[in-house]
Amino acid sequence: MRTQVAVIGAGPAGLLLAHLLRLQGVESVLIEARSREHCENRVRAGVLEQGTVDTLHEAGLGCRMRSEGLVHRGIELLFEHQRHRVDIAGLTGGRAITVYGQHEVVRDLLAAASREQQKMYFEVSEVALDGLKTGQPSVQFTHQGVRQQIDCDYIAGCDGFHGVSRAAIPSEVLRTYERTYPFAWLGILADAPIVADELIYAHHERGFALYSMRSPRVTRLYLQCGIHEDLALWPDARIWSELRTRFASADGWTPAQGPIMQKSVTPMRSFVTEPMQYGQLFLAGDAAHIVPPTGAKGMNLAVADVRVLSGALGARYRDNRTDLLEAYSATCLERVWRAEHFSLRMTNLLHATPDETPFTQRLRLAELRQITRSQAAARVLAEDYAGLPFGMQNALPDGRGHCLDSVSARLR
Numbered sequence: 001m002r003t004q005v006a007v008i009g010a011g012p013a014g015l016l017l018a019h020l021l022r023l024q025g026v027e028s029v030l031i032e033a034r035s036r037e038h039c040e041n042r043v044r045a046g047v048l049e050q051g052t053v054d055t056l057h058e059a060g061l062g063c064r065m066r067s068e069g070l071v072h073r074g075i076e077l078l079f080e081h082q083r084h085r086v087d088i089a090g091l092t093g094g095r096a097i098t099v100y101g102q103h104e105v106v107r108d109l110l111a112a113a114s115r116e117q118q119k120m121y122f123e124v125s126e127v128a129l130d131g132l133k134t135g136q137p138s139v140q141f142t143h144q145g146v147r148q149q150i151d152c153d154y155i156a157g158c159d160g161f162h163g164v165s166r167a168a169i170p171s172e173v174l175r176t177y178e179r180t181y182p183f184a185w186l187g188i189l190a191d192a193p194i195v196a197d198e199l200i201y202a203h204h205e206r207g208f209a210l211y212s213m214r215s216p217r218v219t220r221l222y223l224q225c226g227i228h229e230d231l232a233l234w235p236d237a238r239i240w241s242e243l244r245t246r247f248a249s250a251d252g253w254t255p256a257q258g259p260i261m262q263k264s265v266t267p268m269r270s271f272v273t274e275p276m277q278y279g280q281l282f283l284a285g286d287a288a289h290i291v292p293p294t295g296a297k298g299m300n301l302a303v304a305d306v307r308v309l310s311g312a313l314g315a316r317y318r319d320n321r322t323d324l325l326e327a328y329s330a331t332c333l334e335r336v337w338r339a340e341h342f343s344l345r346m347t348n349l350l351h352a353t354p355d356e357t358p359f360t361q362r363l364r365l366a367e368l369r370q371i372t373r374s375q376a377a378a379r380v381l382a383e384d385y386a387g388l389p390f391g392m393q394n395a396l397p398d399g400r401g402h403c404l405d406s407v408s409a410r411l412r
Contacts, residue, residue: 003029003119005313006139006152008127008165010039010120012102013285013302014158015109018118019059020310026317029150030113030120031127031141033159039122040110043189043262044102046214047199047296049387050095052303061108069100070213075385077368078202081250084372085198091375091382095389099199101214102299121148129155129168133279153280154325156309158302160286161271169278181268181292181347182354183207186225188239192258193217201294201350202246203368205361208294208351209246211255221255222266222293224351229265236260268292268347270340275329282309282328289336294350295343300387305332307390335388342384 005021007014010032018028032039048056048069056062073089073096089096113120124141131137132155139150157165166174193216200211207224214220223242225234240257247255271290276283285302308331312324324331349367353360370377 001029001119001148002151003027004152004317005029005154005156006137006150007031007156007158008139009157009159009163009285009287010034010036010106010110010122011158011160011285011302012105012109012299013287013306014156015106015113016055016059016303017156017158017284017306017310019061019109019112019116020306021313022116022118023059024310024314024318026313028118028156029152030118031124031139031143031150032120032122033124033127033163034122036110036122040103040107042103042106043214045293045296045299046099046101046212046220047300048098048100048105049296049300050097051387051390052300053098055303055307055390056105056108061105061112064104064108065098065100068104068215069098070215072097072099072198074198076196076198076200077372078200078247078249079204079365079368081248083200083249083251083253086371086378086382086385088382088386091379092386095386097296097386099213105299127159127164129164129281132168132281135280137280154313155281157281157283157287158285158306161290163287165281165283165287166273168281173275173278175274177270177272177274179270179344181270181351182227183224183351184227184229184268185210185222185266185293186229186231186234186239187220187222187262187264187266188260189214189262190219190221190258190260191217192219192256194219195256196253200247201346203350203352203364204246204248205352206242206246209243211247218261219255219258225265227267231263231265234263239263266293268294270344272333272336272340274333276305276332277325277329282325284309284332288332289340291340291343292347294346295339295385297339297343301336301339304335304390308332338384338388 005028007030074087077084121143124143126142128140194213202209210222212220273288276288284305291297315321
C-alpha cells in the first residue's frame, strides 16, 4: 500500500500524530504490535501538563477530558510529618495540571481514529524498516498471516523503548545517554475514594511515596521499593501499612483504603537517544527518551515531540518546506534534556538511596525546606512541573491547514 507517513505504534504519540496529520490533510497508515484492547486498557501515566491539555483541546479531543479530568492547581510535598502546598497555578500565571489517565487519552484517540476511518493494523509482527536514506522508505510487517508493505515518504517511530524503530538506525549513528536508579516503584490501583485535593509527594526515611488518583473513586499510589522486588512479598495488608507509615503527617491525614485492583513494579531509568531522526525516520516518545516517573513527564514529552513533528510534516506538504523536518531532533532535544533534568532532580529530592548518609539526608531536607519557604525556589519547581509553554512556531493547524494559536498562549 502507499501512504505519505507510516506510523509505527498506537500509543499516545502514534495516535496523536496520525490525528494531527489528518487535520492537515496528510495521509498516514498506523501499525501496532499489540491488540487494540491492550492499548485501550494499559494503565500508565495520568498527569497531563497544561500544554498537553491545550493540545488535546485544540485538536478536538478534549470533550471527555474536560468533563472527567481532575484539574489540579498545586501539589503537596510531605516531609518531616508536615504537608506543604506548592501553588503551581499561582506561581506560573494560571498554568495547571490535569489528572486524566493515559489509557483514557488513548481511548479518545482511537475513537476519533475510528470515526475518521484511519487506516490501522493491530497485532502485527515481523516489522522491518527499509530505505531510510533512499528517499523511498518502506515498512514491512505481517498481519493475520499475510506479509504486507507500506511505501511512504516518511516513517514515524512511535513504538516505545523496546520497539523496532530505534534499532533500525545504525549503531554508529546513535549516541545514547542512560542512567539507571537503585530503586523502583511498587504501584497499586485501588478502588478507594480520593481524600486529597491534589497529588502528595512524600519523602520518608523508609522511602518515597506518592498519592495520586485516576477518578473520584479510584486512587493510584506508589511506594519506593527494591529493583527486584517480589510482589508475592507484598500482600495488601503490608502495602496499606507501609503507605500509612510513609504518609503519616501531623494533621492526621491518611489515604482511604479499598480493594487493590492492580499491582506492578516499575523500574526507574533515564534514557536519551541522539539524534531523534535518521533519513526519513523520525523517533517520538519513548522510542527516543525515557524519564523516571517522578516528574510526570513521559507522555507529556511524547505529545511535545508529536506537536513538533506534525507541524514539520504539515509544512513539508503544505509549503514544500524541509527546514523544520531537518531541525526536528534539535528542536525536541532542547525540551527533552530540560525534562530529564527536572525528573532527575525530583527523583533525587524525594527518594532515599542505598548509600544514604546523614549528610545527604540533611542536604535533601534543606532543599525541600527551601522550596517551601522561598517563592523563587518554589517557582522554579512549579514552572517545570506545569510544563514548558509551547512556542508559537509549534501552533497546531486547523482543519483547513491554517495555524491556530495555542490556548495557553492566548491565556498568557
